Amino acid sequence: MRRLLLLFLLGTAVFAAAQDQDFTKVQIKVTKVSGNIYMLQGSGGNIAASVGEDGIVIVDDQYAPLADKIAAALKGIGVTDKPVRFVINTHYHGDHTGGNAPFASGGTTVIAQDNVRKRLETGGKAGIGAGMSMDQKAAPKGGLPIITFDHDVTVHLNGEDIRALHFPGGHTDGDAIVFFPKANVVHMGDDFVRYGYPFIDVIAGGSVQGMIAACDKVAEVLPADVKVIPGHGDLANIGDIRDYSVMLKETSSVVQGAINSGKTPEQMKKEKILATWDAKYGKGFITPDLFIETLYNSLTNKKNAEFLPHN
Secondary structure (H helix, E strand, O other): OHHHHHHHHHHHHOOOOHHHOOHHHOOOEEEEEEOOEEEEEOOOOOEEEEEEOOEEEEEOOOOHHHHHHHHHHHHHOOOOOOOEEEEEOOOOOHHHHOOHHHHHHOOOEEEEEHHHHHHHHHOEEEEEEOOEEEEEOOOOHHHOOOEEEOOEEEEEEOOEEEEEEEOOOOOOOOOEEEEEOOOOEEEOHHHOOOOOOOOOOHHHOOOHHHHHHHHHHHHHHOOOOOEEEOOOOOOEOHHHHHHHHHHHHHHHHHHHHHHHOOOOHHHHHHHOOOHHHHHHHOOOOOOHHHHHHHHHHHHOOOOHHHOOOOO
């Protein structure tokens, strides 16, 4: 029963199918971030939007049933009546890419890192390992990115050089962090979230090491006053990213020490080795036990075939 509950939590919180939610009740909240950059929150990952006379570029698009509401919210900003010209996906998960197909059907071009298209096209398993995994269905053909990139791509629109840069092996193997340098804004995708311990899709090539590297690089190169749009949660700043990175490093160090001592994940869970951080980070859908397993699988470089229940 506990395992079924965990699978349900993963499905509803990260990969929920449209039929499992009542999207008619979802309201799209629009927040002006800086310049012509806005943040939209509804159900699923946060959306960044560059809105101007050249048209609209959005980063991520939540779920398909919300596409009309998102389009209406963008129109309601009142800056332009021009359409969404581009969608940039930060990674492949359905709460960030579900709207690809409806936007593409209206003429929007979808852009993503190479691995995002591959995973959307083929489907497959996603999750942290044996304790939490589920099947990801292949996306419809109309929802596949039309333009893909290996390292980076730049969209020049609305006086902004919108740059999507690949940060490999953090949340997934296809992560892109998107920079709006003129407006001094960055969209972190799910390499930085504010719901607690992060979901790291180890099965899809994610790792805590890659997530730390992404956060540290962003904190190193961006101005201290940059506005940070997380994958989930409220607007943040560089200090929040640094604190998050410290948590990832410290919890990884504790789990690595336990691994070096020969302890199993079940022993680590029983000993509550992450108790120091649980009060602040352990209240989200990634529980302390799930995060211990995430770190264990990431730090021991587990691969898909190795995700077997631990005794």
